[in-house]
Amino acid sequence: MSDERKPKKPREQYRLRTRLIHGSFATGRWDYDHHVVPPQSSSATYRLSSVHRGAQGFIEFATPESRRAPIYIYDRLDEPSRGMLEENLAAAEGGGVAVTFATGMAAVSGALGILTASGDQIVAHQVLYGCTHSLMTSWLPRYKIRTDFCDLGKPETLASVATEDCRVVYFETPVNPTMELIDMQAVRRVVDRLNTGRTEAEKIRIVVDNTFSTPYCQRPLEHGVDLVVHSLTKDIGGFGTEMGGAVIGANEYFNLLMLYRKDFGGVLSPKNAWPVLVYGLPTLAARMVNQQKSAMHVAEFLQRQAKVARVLYPGLPNFPQRELARRQMTTPDGAFAPGCMLYFELKGRDNTTKSAAEAAERFVDYVAEKSYTVTLAVSLGQIKTLIENPFSMTHAAIPEEEKLRCGLQPGGIRLSLGLEDWHDIIADLEDALEAV
Ligand SMILES: *Cc1c(COP(=O)(O)O)cnc(C)c1O
Numbered sequence: 001m002s003d004e005r006k007p008k009k010p011r012e013q014y015r016l017r018t019r020l021i022h023g024s025f026a027t028g029r030w031d032y033d034h035h036v037v038p039p040q041s042s043s044a045t046y047r048l049s050s051v052h053r054g055a056q057g058f059i060e061f062a063t064p065e066s067r068r069a070p071i072y073i074y075d076r077l078d079e080p081s082r083g084m085l086e087e088n089l090a091a092a093e094g095g096g097v098a099v100t101f102a103t104g105m106a107a108v109s110g111a112l113g114i115l116t117a118s119g120d121q122i123v124a125h126q127v128l129y130g131c132t133h134s135l136m137t138s139w140l141p142r143y144k145i146r147t148d149f150c151d152l153g154k155p156e157t158l159a160s161v162a163t164e165d166c167r168v169v170y171f172e173t174p175v176n177p178t179m180e181l182i183d184m185q186a187v188r189r190v191v192d193r194l195n196t197g198r199t200e201a202e203k204i205r206i207v208v209d210n211t212f213s214t215p216y217c218q219r220p221l222e223h224g225v226d227l228v229v230h231s232l233t234k235d236i237g238g239f240g241t242e243m244g245g246a247v248i249g250a251n252e253y254f255n256l257l258m259l260y261r262k263d264f265g266g267v268l269s270p271k272n273a274w275p276v277l278v279y280g281l282p283t284l285a286a287r288m289v290n291q292q293k294s295a296m297h298v299a300e301f302l303q304r305q306a307k308v309a310r311v312l313y314p315g316l317p318n319f320p321q322r323e324l325a326r327r328q329m330t331t332p333d334g335a336f337a338p339g340c341m342l343y344f345e346l347k348g349r350d351n352t353t354k355s356a357a358e359a360a361e362r363f364v365d366y367v368a369e370k371s372y373t374v375t376l377a378v379s380l381g382q383i384k385t386l387i388e389n390p391f392s393m394t395h396a397a398i399p400e401e402e403k404l405r406c407g408l409q410p411g412g413i414r415l416s417l418g419l420e421d422w423h424d425i426i427a428d429l430e431d432a433l434e435a436v
Helices: 016-022 051-060 064-068 080-093 104-115 130-143 157-161 184-195 251-264 270-303 322-328 353-370 400-405 422-435
Strands: 097-101 121-125 146-150 166-172 205-209 227-231 245-249 308-312 341-346 374-376 385-388 412-416
Touching (some): 064 251, 080 097, 104 130, 104 166, 146 157, 166 184
Parallel strands (some): 121 166
Antiparallel strands (some): 385 412
């Protein structure tokens, strides 16, 4: 009888949306076959049945063996809830390993921390998440790690900025908040050329912050990137209740990432890993599908408004980098997935940036006071639609001349679409537009 039954279909043959829900809920990390939902674990230290087992745990820590059947010793070293989340994050991004951190910034620090040492150079895109920018300009220089910024929108500029000390090329795509895209394969080609003749240790690695797109809309490892970083606080967590971060890449990075995390200590608490494992990641695709639909409707609405100067959303037919968007921003099944973030600028009374900035402030303040569906708050990727003014808020750390030079306008508004009915979001935005 059993011979005639079809063999069990390998998990990899199911679509991402399905795999995110069911994950790998059977694991060598922990035997809980009879739970439908993984139990919450909370144990700072672990009972060791013998000195030998304790010694073995320390020897195997951060090695490939410890991934197959870990000997748990102490939460900061390794822990099952976090480990389960890591397995599922790695699978979603198509990476060998994921190592989680307490926040997105701890993950960014971890990725840069394992790839650089004193005397090294980082080359980064000129517009970055504010805290990433200040990490590179305020803190890393103390360790004699310098960052040179350039326009990676023109990948060839990298060749003139990178020195022989360069170890990392770092960027976000889409760029926060301007939604400009960076061609990952083009950066890869330039880096491959620069890496010719370099030893493994000297090679430049490409690190991409994929927080804006999530693995549902874009998987940078497929485009030649070496390490992906995430803020789990955003769309992957999805509900805005936990902070977290992750670094995802090939197996070879596991050892250093685990050792770095152990000593710098920015581990993700298992109590925070659990909701991301149970609620966030499994619902990622379902949320993104719907948030993305709303983003498209709202982008089209904004584009029709006389008071709106321009709308930047990769899903719009007139998006300046539409070709690139279609190539990079896709679901694993190949469907175009432009995400749920958009950026737009209001026109001022006259053509000055000052009057545009005033219009944006009035608009966002009106929303903050009167709107039910749109909330004035930093952060993004939640089930609630969030609005902010990046120039004065999230990107305040970047010098003003630099922001203007990079196309970040005082009158710019960033919108992160949530799961509300899009008709209601548009109605609230329409009211606010009337008020300016
Ligand atoms: C929020 C964010 C971060 C930092 O993540 P935290 O979890 O807040 O530390 C990094 N990059 C991008 C693009 C972000 O949006």
